Amino acid sequence: MQVTDVRVRKIQDEGKMKGIVSVTFDNEFVVHDIKIIEGLNGLFIAMPSRKIGEGDFRDIAHPINSETRSRLQDKIFDAYEKAKLSQDE
Template sequence: MKKISNKRRISSKFREYREYLIIVLLMDFWEGGEVKMQVTDVRIRKITDEGKMKAIVSVTFDNEFVVHDIKIIEGQNGFFIAMPSRRMADGDFKDIAHPINSETRSKIQEAIFKEYEKNIGDE
């Protein structure tokens, strides 16, 4: 039987708590089915020309909440965003934070691509 250290157990509990907090905070941005949050800052943290991943992005909502590690990926049909995720024990990936409707995803994606285009133009 494999022994799990206290440090690992605490780390696992912290991750679960952090994910719960993210969900609660994102739910707080919703009121009556309407999106009331605004994208107030987009920071392109890393840009690369090699491979399919083109950039890593942080997005701030209402100057109060930030989501890090959103990736800009170049796919067969153009660019798209991939929300932050982690690898599960079975090898699959699960999003840590993500929009729950297409309207919000589009809003976030448009803000990210606008800033990405500005950053590419500066190079």
């Protein structure tokens, strides 16, 4: 499965959440509301989730292995950096 499009829908300068993206796979399947979060060790992605109890959340969609997560994260961060640069111009 190939990432065929990454759209950065929102960029925020303040707070820990830095952006929200939608990712399209094989021009056939899209996942919305992937968040770019700034943590203690740098940026990471948080997959879309829903609340299942008091303060508990469960991912709605997520990569099954670390290799896939890494490839997805790299594509998202590339698109995020490009969007930030174009926003600053």
